[in-house]
Amino acid sequence: MSARNPVMHLDLEWVSKVRVNTQAVLKRAQQIQGCKVAKKQWQAAWLLKAVTCIDLTTLAGDDTPSNVHRLCMKAAQPIRHDLLKSMDMHDKGITTAAVCVYPSRVADAVKSLKAANSSLPVASVATGFPAGQTPLKTRLEEVQMAVKDGASEIDIVINRTLALTGQWAALYDEIRQFREACGDAHMKTILAVGELGTFTNVYKASLVSMMAGSDFIKTSTGKESVNATYPVAIVMVRAIRDYYLRTGHKVGFKPAGGIRTAQESVVWLTLMKEELGDEWLSPYLFRLGASSLLTDIERQIYHYVTGRYPAYHELPMA
Numbered sequence: 001m002s003a004r005n006p007v008m009h010l011d012l013e014w015v016s017k018v019r020v021n022t023q024a025v026l027k028r029a030q031q032i033q034g035c036k037v038a039k040k041q042w043q044a045a046w047l048l049k050a051v052t053c054i055d056l057t058t059l060a061g062d063d064t065p066s067n068v069h070r071l072c073m074k075a076a077q078p079i080r081h082d083l084l085k086s087m088d089m090h091d092k093g094i095t096t097a098a099v100c101v102y103p104s105r106v107a108d109a110v111k112s113l114k115a116a117n118s119s120l121p122v123a124s125v126a127t128g129f130p131a132g133q134t135p136l137k138t139r140l141e142e143v144q145m146a147v148k149d150g151a152s153e154i155d156i157v158i159n160r161t162l163a164l165t166g167q168w169a170a171l172y173d174e175i176r177q178f179r180e181a182c183g184d185a186h187m188k189t190i191l192a193v194g195e196l197g198t199f200t201n202v203y204k205a206s207l208v209s210m211m212a213g214s215d216f217i218k219t220s221t222g223k224e225s226v227n228a229t230y231p232v233a234i235v236m237v238r239a240i241r242d243y244y245l246r247t248g249h250k251v252g253f254k255p256a257g258g259i260r261t262a263q264e265s266v267v268w269l270t271l272m273k274e275e276l277g278d279e280w281l282s283p284y285l286f287r288l289g290a291s292s293l294l295t296d297i298e299r300q301i302y303h304y305v306t307g308r309y310p311a312y313h314e315l316p317m318a
């Protein structure tokens, strides 16, 4: 991870002056989606880059130690070895960026990765994920518990009630407390953009989250009806850019929720490259939160290597 974004004072004047030009945002999002996509080996290289930025996620009520174990093994060896060998990439240590689970499954993930001799980070969602509608004390304890069980990254959800009612100082205070509870663990702050109503609210919530010391800002839980969209991402990455220009601190970005195809992963990488530059193309500053994206990326890499798409049994771990 890069040097952490420190907590700074809450600049309410900056927050109050925020205005977002919706038409300009929509236009830019369309331009990004229309960018030419790389083909052949260049596309394969982009896809491998995307793999290294994935927080491979399972957040389901029926998660068990065994499906978490399977997820961890997949994260440690995300692409079939023979496919990587054909691309001469088998010895480059390609893994996903992290695994992401519910707090109760952190200990299982830590155990599985340790047994596999993998140093992959375990990320835990917390703070009453996905709705965030539990008492603050409970939300703080949840963060502490996940850290104690070995999570080195915590994906907190913000209190949407505070954002929707314009209580930015109260939101800042809560996020600061989460940051403190995280200790050395990195904190990704989920805005749940599908529930924030306006782009202006998304920008303001991004700013407040960064001022309160978030290492990343993340779009969604994956459980809202609208999750990661390109227009909302433009708003958030521009907040990251403005924050960097004003404070000198780099904050990461994590789109999450509904990202399923290899082609989408390339668009996300393009968006980061175009809007924030090459430095934001690494897992230190960019993550893709996804539960099933890896399946399609591995399929496309299989196609690139063999010239045909695999049958189901040929990528059984996908």
Ligand SMILES: O=C[C@H](O)COP(=O)(O)O
Binding pocket: 057, 059, 100, 220, 221, 222, 223, 256, 257, 258, 259, 289, 290, 291, 292, 293
């Ligand atoms: O944080 C990650 C998301 O919950 C994953 O959402 P997804 O299952 O739609 O990929």
